[in-house]
Structure formats: C-alpha cells, structure tokens
Amino acid sequence: MAKARHGNDTEGGAIRRRNERAILAAAERVFARHGYRGASLQEIAEQAGLPKSNVLYYMGSKRKLYVRLLERMMERWNAMLDDISPEDDPAEVLSAFIRSKMQISRRHPEGSRLFASEILGGAPFLQEYLKGELRDWVQSRAAVFREWAERGLMDPIDPVWLIFLIWSSTQHYADFEAQVLGITGRDALGDDDLEEITEFLTRVVIKGCGVKHPAGRVEDPATLTER
Amino acid sequence: MAKARHGNDTEGGAIRRRNERAILAAAERVFARHGYRGASLQEIAEQAGLPKSNVLYYMGSKRKLYVRLLERMMERWNAMLDDISPEDDPAEVLSAFIRSKMQISRRHPEGSRLFASEILGGAPFLQEYLKGELRDWVQSRAAVFREWAERGLMDPIDPVWLIFLIWSSTQHYADFEAQVLGITGRDALGDDDLEEITEFLTRVVIKGCGVKHPAGRVEDPATLTER
DNA sequence: CTGATTCTTGACCATATGGTCAGCTTTGAC
DNA sequence: GTCAAAGCTGACCATATGGTCAAGAATCAG
Numbered sequence: 001m002a003k004a005r006h007g008n009d010t011e012g013g014a015i016r017r018r019n020e021r022a023i024l025a026a027a028e029r030v031f032a033r034h035g036y037r038g039a040s041l042q043e044i045a046e047q048a049g050l051p052k053s054n055v056l057y058y059m060g061s062k063r064k065l066y067v068r069l070l071e072r073m074m075e076r077w078n079a080m081l082d083d084i085s086p087e088d089d090p091a092e093v094l095s096a097f098i099r100s101k102m103q104i105s106r107r108h109p110e111g112s113r114l115f116a117s118e119i120l121g122g123a124p125f126l127q128e129y130l131k132g133e134l135r136d137w138v139q140s141r142a143a144v145f146r147e148w149a150e151r152g153l154m155d156p157i158d159p160v161w162l163i164f165l166i167w168s169s170t171q172h173y174a175d176f177e178a179q180v181l182g183i184t185g186r187d188a189l190g191d192d193d194l195e196e197i198t199e200f201l202t203r204v205v206i207k208g209c210g211v212k213h214p215a216g217r218v219e220d221p222a223t224l225t226e227r
Numbered sequence: 228m229a230k231a232r233h234g235n236d237t238e239g240g241a242i243r244r245r246n247e248r249a250i251l252a253a254a255e256r257v258f259a260r261h262g263y264r265g266a267s268l269q270e271i272a273e274q275a276g277l278p279k280s281n282v283l284y285y286m287g288s289k290r291k292l293y294v295r296l297l298e299r300m301m302e303r304w305n306a307m308l309d310d311i312s313p314e315d316d317p318a319e320v321l322s323a324f325i326r327s328k329m330q331i332s333r334r335h336p337e338g339s340r341l342f343a344s345e346i347l348g349g350a351p352f353l354q355e356y357l358k359g360e361l362r363d364w365v366q367s368r369a370a371v372f373r374e375w376a377e378r379g380l381m382d383p384i385d386p387v388w389l390i391f392l393i394w395s396s397t398q399h400y401a402d403f404e405a406q407v408l409g410i411t412g413r414d415a416l417g418d419d420d421l422e423e424i425t426e427f428l429t430r431v432v433i434k435g436c437g438v439k440h441p442a443g444r445v446e447d448p449a450t451l452t453e454r
Numbered sequence: 455c456t457g458a459t460t461c462t463t464g465a466c467c468a469t470a471t472g473g474t475c476a477g478c479t480t481t482g483a484c
Numbered sequence: 485g486t487c488a489a490a491g492c493t494g495a496c497c498a499t500a501t502g503g504t505c506a507a508g509a510a511t512c513a514g
Contacts, residue, residue: 015461015511033348037265041502052502053463062502113347116402120340120347121260123405130409138410160411161427168399169392175343176395178350182357183365184387200388208435242481242491268472279472280493289472 016058022048023055024072027065032113035121036066070118070125073111080104081137086147090154090211095202098166102198105174112174138163155210162209169201247285249275251299254292259340262348263293297345297352300338307331308364313374317381317438322429325393329425332401339401365390382437389436396428 026047030039041062045052059065080100084093105112118126138160145159173180173189181187253274257266268289272279286292307327311320332339345353365387372386400407400416408414 013460013511019461035262035265035344038262039264040500042500051463053504054461056503057461057463117262117344117347119403119406120344121262123409127405127409130406131412135410135412157431158423158427161424162431164399164403164407165396165428165431168395168403172391172395176346176391178354179346179357180391182350182354183362185358185362196385197388200385201392204384204389204392204432204435206435207437208431208433210434240481240490246491267470269470278493280474281491283473284492 019048019050019054020058023050023058023065024069027059028069028110028114031066031069032110032117035117067125069111069114073108073115074129076104076108076111077115078133084141084144086144086151088144089214090145090148091206091213094166094206094209094211098170098202098205099198101166101170102173102194102201105170106194109174109177112171116171116175153212153214157209162205166201166205173197243285246275246277246281250277250282250285250292251296254286255296255337255341258293258296259337259344262344263352294352296338296341300335300342301356303331303335303338304342305360311368311371313371313378315371316441317372317375318433318440321393321433321436321438325397325429325432326425328393328397329400329421329428332397333421336401336404339398343398343402380439380441384436389432393428393432400424 023044027039027044030044030047033039039062041052041055044065045055048055055065059068118124123130141163142159145154145157145162148154149156149159173194177189180189186193250271254266254271257271257274260266266289268279268282271292272282275282282292286295345351350357368390369386372381372384372389375381376383376386400421404416407416413420
C-alpha cells in the first residue's frame with residue numbers, strides 16, 4: 001500500500017514523478033477554469049491521460065490535490081519575494097517588483113488563475129497564509145516604502161494600496177486573459193506585448209508616485225524606465 | 228403554465244417579483260463564490276428560502292439563471308459608460324471613470340465577482356459581448372485618449388493598457404476582497420477606506436500619465452484631485 | 455528467478471446533481 | 485362566489501460526483 005507518500009515533485013520513482021507531473025498540470029488547468037467545486041476528477045484524469053482511480057491513487061483526494069497545487073503556487077510566489085532595504089533605489093525596486101510579478105503571471109497563467117479563483121471564493125484554504133506570511137511580507141515592504149517617502153524619495157502615498165495596485169494590474173493579464181484578448185482582438189499575448197505592458201506599468205507607477213533618483217538630482221521620472 | 232415569461236425585474240405580479248429578487252440575489256452570491264459549475268441549485272434555493280423546484284419554476288434552468296445574472300451585471304456596467312469627447316478635461320474624465328468603476332465594485336461586489344469568475348473560466352458566455360460592445364467602447368475611449376496625447380494634455384501612453392490598469396485596480400477591491408481584508412487585518416472595508424483608495428488611484432493614474440490641465444498652465448498634476 | 459513493492463484499473467458505493475412532472479393550493483379579475 | 489391563471493412542491497429520473505477496494509500487472513533489488 002502506498003503510505004503517506006504525497007510529498008513534493010522530486011521524490012519517488014520515475015513513474016511516480018512522471019504521472020504526478022501530468023496530474024498536477026492537468027489539475028491546475030481544470031481547477032483554474034472551474035474552481036474547486038466545479039472541477040471534476042474525471043476531467044482532470046482525462047486531461048492527464050489516466051483513469052480516475054489512478055489520480056486518486058497518487059493524490060489521495062480532491063482536497064489534497066487542490067491544496068498541493070496551492071502550495072506549489074505559493075512556493076513560486078515566495079521565490080519572488082526577495083528582501084529590500086531602505087538603502088535601495090526605489091525606482092529599481094519597484095521596477096523589479098513589477099517585472100517579476102508580471103513574469104509569474106506570464107509563466108504560470110493557470111496557477112495564477114487558480115490562486116485568483118481561490119481568493120474569489122473567499123480564500124477558504126488560504127486564510128492562514130494571507131493573515132500570516134503574506135501579511136508580514138506586505139507590512140515589511142510598506143515600512144520601507146514609508147521610509148522612502150519620509151526621505152523625500154517618493155510621494156507620501158499609502159504603501160499598501162500601492163502594493164495592491166501593482167498586484168492587481170499585473171495579475172490582470174493572466175486572470176482576465178479572455179477579456180484582454182477579446183478586446184484587443186488578438187489570439188494571444190506575445191512576449192513583446194508583455195514587455196510593452198511591463199514598461200507602461202512601471203512608468204505610470206514610478207511617475208505616479210513621484211519617485212526620485214536617490215543619488216543625483218531630479219530629472220523627469222518617466223525617463224528612468226526608458227533605455 | 229408559465230410561458231416564456233423570464234424577462235426583466237419589473238414585469239410580473241408582486242409574488243413573482245419578490246421571489247425572483249430573492250433567487251437572483253442568492254444566485255449571485257453562490258455563482259460568485261463557486262463559479263458556474265460549482266454552484267448548485269440546491270444551495271441557491273436554500274439561500275433564497277425556497278424549494279429547488281420553485282427556483283426552476285421561476286428561472287427555467289441553471290443556465291438561464293446564470294445568463295440572466297450576467298446580463299443584469301452588464302446592464303449595470305453599461306449604465307456607467309457615458310460618452311466622452313476630446314473637448315473634456317482629461318483629469319476630470321479619468322477621475323470620474325475611476326470613481327464610477329469603484330462604486331460599481333462597491334455596490335455590487337457579488338456581481339463583480341460573478342463577472343470575474345466568468346472571465347477566469349474563459350468567458351464562455353461573454354465572448355460576444357467582449358468582442359462586440361465592450362471592444363467598441365474601449366476603442367472609442369482609446370481614440371479620445373490618443374487625441375489628448377496628441378494635444379499634449381497627457382503622455383503618449385497606450386490608452387488600452389491604461390483602461391486595463393484602471394479596470395484591474397478598481398475591480399481588485401471587490402474580487403480579491405478576501406485578500407485585502409486578510410492582509411490589512413480589517414474585517415470590512417468602510418466607505419472612508421474606499422474613498423481613500425479612490426483618491427490614491429486617481430492621483431497615481433493622473434500624475435503617472437502626465438495629465439495636464441487643458442485651460443490654464445501646468446501646475447502639479449497631483450493637486451488636481453485634492454479638494 | 456524470486457519476492458516484495460509499486461502501479462494500474464474496473465467494479466462498485468453513497469450521495470448530489472440538474473431537471474421533469476403531476477397534482478395540489480392560492481390569487482385575483484369578474 | 486366562480487374559475488382560470490399563477491404559484492407551489494414532493495416524488496422521481498438519469499447522470500455524475502468523490503471515493504473505496506480488491507485483484508491483477510509491472511517493476512526492481514537481491
């Protein structure tokens with residue numbers, strides 16, 4: 001019997017690894033599209049090319065599978081959250097922040113939508129994470145932003161609202177992809193589109209918050225993001 | 228037998244009107260929380276305080292109920308979309324745009340989440356609307372924004388990305404409410420919070436896009452939104 | 455080759471789903 | 485009061501759901 005073996009991606013034999021990969025990928029798609037309740041193990045199994053029983057064999061239950069996907073997504077997220085200090089250049093930090101957030105949406109659109117669907121449904125599985133880890137992370141960033149404001153490096157805006165602004169506007173291109181494509185008339189967003197959007201967001205945020213260069217004197221803030 | 232009578236909110240007898248109201252309200256909540264597939268008529272019926280058969284009696288089918296909710300939300304949305312002209316003051320228009328979008332999220336959070344869930348799932352029911360009406364609306368606004376840019380009233384940013392920025396950042400406070408509350412540690416967002424966020428967004432967008440006053444000469448653009 | 459471990463899967467189960475329907479009660483115009 | 489229209493709802497149906505299990509197949513270390 002397979003004991004409590006439902007661990008991470010790397011342990012286990014080659015067969016297990018291959019099948020788990022297929023299941024996780026399929027499940028991410030299906031959960032992202034239909035939410036936790038709306039997703040069915042049958043559909044996940046079909047998309048993974050396995051019988052339903054096999055999915056249960058590897059994942060234990062629908063709930064465990066879902067939680068595992070969320071955890072995987074939180075890991076990706078956390079990998080982005082490197083530390084910053086008040087000594088850093090605000091423009092650089094904000095720019096890197098926007099860029100890396102955008103890249104996660106780009107690289108893991110299904111995971112991004114899965115996360116969105118979880119939050120939309122009231123975050124029944126992520127309450128702890130939101131009120132713990134993530135909250136701490138936001139507060140520590142907010143403190144740095146506030147210090148920058150005090151030093152006159154940026155306008156005295158509310159840092160938390162700024163973080164939400166960046167999160168929402170970057171997340172949008174994964175979560176609302178259907179809307180973006182429908183309205184722009186494209187059938188996909190290319191790397192060049194994403195680069196353009198990244199630069200647009202960076203520019204508006206940095207200029208909009210009155211970010212100034214720390215060392216030199218004030219130039220037009222908009223030029224900071226232009227090569 | 229009740230013929231094809233599934234129309235809008237105002238026709239029909241008093242009983243019908245009352246029951247339909249209850250059903251629609253309950254359904255909006257449940258669909259918003261669990262998505263189209265994940266929502267069950269049973270749960271909707273319970274929340275409306277009616278037997279399931281009664282829900283079917285009034286709404287015909289799950290699909291019809293869902294479509295009707297979407298249509299109602301699109302009506303609210305359209306009510307916001309008044310016309311603008313290149314002669315208007317960009318700052319005023321953008322400010323009003325952000326404010327009214329924010330108020331919709333505020334007044335109809337469930338509807339907003341319902342919409343989000345539909346788009347997240349690939350917009351199976353709203354493709355037409357996105358590629359038709361809404362697209363036209365965006366293009367016409369974009370044209371005005373572009374003209375403003377040409378007249379030097381704002382930076383030459385891509386108007387479509389700007390509209391998405393405003394949509395995403397305002398929608399966020401309804402759709403990701405769970406996240407916002409978890410991180411800020413509040414148990415609800417008050418009117419004052421919303422007002423503060425609205426002013427923040429307005430300020431960042433207007434300043435970030437380099438919006439200038441049309442009549443007089445250039446002052447600090449940020450002061451435009453301050454009373 | 456052997457024996458244990460891992461893998462595979464169809465049959466099966468209790469429950470829940472969206473939807474139908476027949477027969478009942480209530481309502482309201484005349 | 486009459487009677488048709490509107491409203492109501494429990495019983496019922498085919499299907500799909502998440503999950504269990506037992507029995508067989510493949511794998512692999514010794």
